[in-house]
Structure formats: C-alpha cells, structure tokens
Amino acid sequence: MSIALVEKLFTVFNVTADILKDELSCTYLEGLAETGENLFHEKILQEELSELTERRLLKAYSEVNLEEFTKEQIRQAFQLAILKGMQENVQSNHQMTPDSVGMFIGYLVNKFVEKPAIRILDPAVGTGNLLATVLNQLDKSVESAGIDIDDILIRLAYVNANLLMHQVQLFNQDSLAPLFIDPVDVVVCDLPVGYYPNDVRAAEFEIHAKTGHTYAHHLFIEQSARHTKEGGFMFLVIPNGLFESEQSSHLHEYIKNNLIIQGIIQLPEAMFKNKQSAKSILILQRKGEGTTPPKSALLVDLPKMSDGPAMNRILADIDSWLIGNKK
Ligand code: SAM
Numbered sequence: 001m002s003i004a005l006v007e008k009l010f011t012v013f014n015v016t017a018d019i020l021k022d023e024l025s026c027t028y029l030e031g032l033a034e035t036g037e038n039l040f041h042e043k044i045l046q047e048e049l050s051e052l053t054e055r056r057l058l059k060a061y062s063e064v065n066l067e068e069f070t071k072e073q074i075r076q077a078f079q080l081a082i083l084k085g086m087q088e089n090v091q092s093n094h095q096m097t098p099d100s101v102g103m104f105i106g107y108l109v110n111k112f113v114e115k116p117a118i119r120i121l122d123p124a125v126g127t128g129n130l131l132a133t134v135l136n137q138l139d140k141s142v143e144s145a146g147i148d149i150d151d152i153l154i155r156l157a158y159v160n161a162n163l164l165m166h167q168v169q170l171f172n173q174d175s176l177a178p179l180f181i182d183p184v185d186v187v188v189c190d191l192p193v194g195y196y197p198n199d200v201r202a203a204e205f206e207i208h209a210k211t212g213h214t215y216a217h218h219l220f221i222e223q224s225a226r227h228t229k230e231g232g233f234m235f236l237v238i239p240n241g242l243f244e245s246e247q248s249s250h251l252h253e254y255i256k257n258n259l260i261i262q263g264i265i266q267l268p269e270a271m272f273k274n275k276q277s278a279k280s281i282l283i284l285q286r287k288g289e290g291t292t293p294p295k296s297a298l299l300v301d302l303p304k305m306s307d308g309p310a311m312n313r314i315l316a317d318i319d320s321w322l323i324g325n326k327k
Contacts, residue, residue, distance in 0.1 A: 002073060009064055009077035012039075016060045017081060020046065023053050029085035029152055036078065036159030039066060071136050071164050075129070078160055082127050093150060096126060097190040097237065100305045101267065102133025105188055105235045105281060107315075110139055111322055112233050112262070112283065117141040118185040123175040123224055124148060124192050128157030128168070130237075134188050135166050145169040145181050176201055176219050179227060187224040190237040191217040207254045209247050217242070218251050221284075225258055230288020233262070238282045240266065260285040263298030263321075270304055294325040 013032060021031035024046065038044050039061060044054055066074065079096065086094050109120075118140055122131040125146025135142060146161075146168055148154045154172045161168040169181070176196060195213035196202050202214040207222045209215075217238065224234050243252065255261065262283040272278045283298070285291055298321045303310035 002070075005069060006073050006076045006080070009069060009073065010080045012060050012064050013077060013081040014084065016057055017085070019053060019056055019060075023049055027085070027152075028088050029082065029156065032078075032081050032085055033152070033155040033159050036156075036163055039064075040159065040162040066163065074163050075132050075136060075160070078163060079127075079129055082129070082156060093192070094126075094153065095190075097130035097133075098271065099129075099133060100271070101190070101237060101281070102130045103137065104265075104302070104305075105130070105237075106134040106137030108235055108265075108281070108283065108318075109134060109186055109188070109233070110137065111318065113140075113186055115140070115185060118143075119182065120144045120186040120188060121181065121184040121224070121227060122146045122188050123179075123220060123227075124189050125157050125170065126150070126153045126190070128160040130188060130190050131157070131168065132160050132164055132166065135168075136164070143167060143169075145171070145184070147171045147173060147175045147179065147181075149174050174198075174201075176205075176216070176223055179223070181227060183227055183229045183232070185229055185232045187228055187232075187234040187236070189220065189224060189234070191220050191239075193217050193239050207250045209250070215245065215247055218247060221251065222254060225254075225284070225286055228286045230286055231291050232286050234259075234282075234284040234286070236282045236284065237267075237279050240278050240280055241276075242280075242282070255284070258287055260287060260291060260293045261297050262294055263300070265298070265300045265302055268302055268304045294321075 013035060016035040017028055017031040020034045021028050034046060044057055082096060120142055125131055125148045128146060131146050135144060146157055151172050154170055158170050194216055196216035196219055197213060199213060202208040202219060205219050205222045207218050228234060262285050265281040267279050269275060269278045300314060305311055
C-alpha cells in the first residue's frame with residue numbers, strides 16, 4: 001500500500017518534471033525542482049508556459065494531495081525522481097547518500113545525543129537526502145542547516161525541505177570558506193572525497209598539507225569541528241582508508257587535540273561498487289568540559305541491512321556499548 005503511494009507520487013513528479021524539461025529546455029533535475037516548487041505552492045510558478053502545458057500539469061497535480069502522504073513517502077518519491085535524473089545526466093559529484101545510511105545515522109543521533117532540542121548541520125547537503133532521512137527519524141525538536149557548492153543540488157534540497165515541511169537554512173557556497181552559522185549540536189555529513197584545489201584557503205586550516213593540495217575530506221572534518229559546540233557530535237560518512245593515507249598524520253594530530261573518537265562503523269561492502277570505494281561512519285565528539293573518551297571506541301562491522309537477525313544483534317551490541325559508556 002505504502003509502495004503504491006510512493007509510486008503514485010513519483011509518477012506525478014516524473015511526468016511533470018518531463019513536461020517542464022521539454023517546455024523550459026532544461027534538464028530533468030531542473031524540471032524536478034520546478035515541479036516540486038509548484039506542488040509546494042499549489043500553483044504553477046513558471047510564467048512562460050502555454051495554456052495546454054498548464055492544463056497538463058494541473059491535471060497531473062490533481063492526482064495527488066501532499067497531505068495524504070507521510071514525510072517518508074514524500075522523501076522516497078522525490079528521491080526516486082532525483083535518482084532517475086542523475087542516471088540521465090551522470091555527474092561524478094552528484095551522489096546521493098543511500099537511505100540505509102541515512103536511517104542508520106538517524107538511529108545513532110537519537111541514541112548518542114540526549115538533548116531534546118538540537119541544531120544540526122550538513123556541510124555537504126547535496127540533494128538533502130541524508131539530512132531529510134535523519135530529520136524524518138529524530139524524536140527531538142530540531143533546527144537545521146545545510147550547505148552545498150552545487151546550485152542545482154541545493155535547489156533540490158530546498159524543494160525537498162519545503163515538501164517535507166522541514167525547517168532548514170540552506171546556503172549555496174563553498175563549505176570551506178567562512179561560514180555564518182551558529183554552532184551546532186550535531187553534524188551529519190557524507191564527506192566529499194578528493195583534493196581541495198584552493199591551497200590558499202586550505203592553509204587557513206590546521207590540518208592542511210605542507211606541500212600540494214589537501215584532502216577536502218580532511219578539511220571538512222576540521223571545518224565541521226569548528227562549527228560544533230563543545231561536547232557536540234559529528235556523524236561522518238568517510239572512505240575506509242581515511243586514516244591510512246599519506247596525509248593522515250595531520251588528521252590524527254588534529255583529532256587527538258580536539259576530538260574524541262566515539263566509534264567507527266564499517267558499512268557493508270555490498271553497498272559499494274568495490275572494496276576501494278567502501279565507506280564507514282565515523283562518530284566524533286568535540287572535546288569540552290565534562291567530555292570523556294569511551295573506555296574503548298565502538299567498532300562495528302555492519303552486516304547487510306536486509307539481514308534482520310544480524311542487524312538486531314548489532315543494534316543490541318550498540319545499546320550495551322552505550323549503556324557501558326554513559327556516565
Ligand atoms: N548527503 C548528500 C545527499 O544525500 O544528497 C550527498 C553528499 S555528496 C557525497 C558530497 C557533496 O559535497 C556533493 O553534493 C558536492 O556538491 C558537495 N561538495 C563538494 N565540495 C564541496 C565544497 N567545497 N563545499 C560545499 N559542498 C561541497
């Protein structure tokens with residue numbers, strides 16, 4: 001039943017994104033952002049459309065009423081349409097964080113962060129899928145912010161947040177430039193992996209490489225830490241080789257001085273194209289008054305999430321680790 005509803009809403013996004021793509025001579029993803037705006041505002045916002053096109057759009061929109069869908073159904077339908085758009089026009093920087101990772105991070109945020117009201121930041125928010133998946137799961141009052149350098153992805157994140165009625169402040173900029181955001185309790189981020197080309201800006205970070213380009217994913221860790229409150233948490237999707245690269249000594253040093261490694265959760269390899277592209281979730285806490293390192297970090301190899309019994313065992317292990325490490 002719920003899959004049928006997701007499909008129904010996906011079909012409306014898909015058909016109308018295609019109509020707008022043709023009429024506005026834009027990409028499918030741009031058409032999707034336009035149609036998402038129309039659905040949210042309950043009117044057609046594009047002025048240059050013919051009467052016939054307007055009628056076709058209105059007919060498609062009349063098939064659904066957003067109030068009949070849960071937030072997860074809306075997120076999933078919009079995500080399916082984004083995936084379709086990304087397949088049509090493949091760009092290496094257009095990568096969405098898979099649902100299962102977002103759901104697991106949402107679970108961890110609920111478990112690790114005890115405050116009832118939090119501010120959360122995703123400094124590489126992309127399409128907003130990771131942030132939206134986490135927000136849909138949180139049992140807390142939340143204010144959130146997202147940043148991305150890609151203007152089409154951030155537009156999709158904006159439309160996504162509107163459709164889901166999430167309160168998100170979004171910024172279209174380089175996250176490694178100065179950020180004008182209040183300190184947050186939680187950072188969630190699927191780190192962009194690769195070299196950061198701006199050496200001058202990289203030099204403003206403690207973690208920068210002394211020669212050549214610094215890894216963007218390292219700089220993102222320092223930038224995230226700078227904007228996290230003392231005692232706040234960071235849940236980062238990292239490449240598995242993070243601590244083994246030629247630049248990792250700076251990273252080790254920075255983490256030792258400023259952060260506490262709470263845990264590393266290795267995601268199932270089957271989720272990735274190959275072993276080299278496999279990732280983990282790194283859980284860090286910013287040092288501050290009253291923070292203490294765990295007796296031993298939480299180290300977990302996550303089974304396939306479809307393996308219910310194995311997942312339940314791991315969740316039970318995480319629960320006992322948390323109980324054992326609470327003061
Ligand atoms: N979590 C996102 C989602 O669910 O759509 C996907 C994140 S994707 C793995 C990494 C993102 O980092 C991309 O959207 C890319 O545009 C962004 N990015 C890369 N370098 C950046 C920078 N210097 N500043 C801001 N965003 C950046």
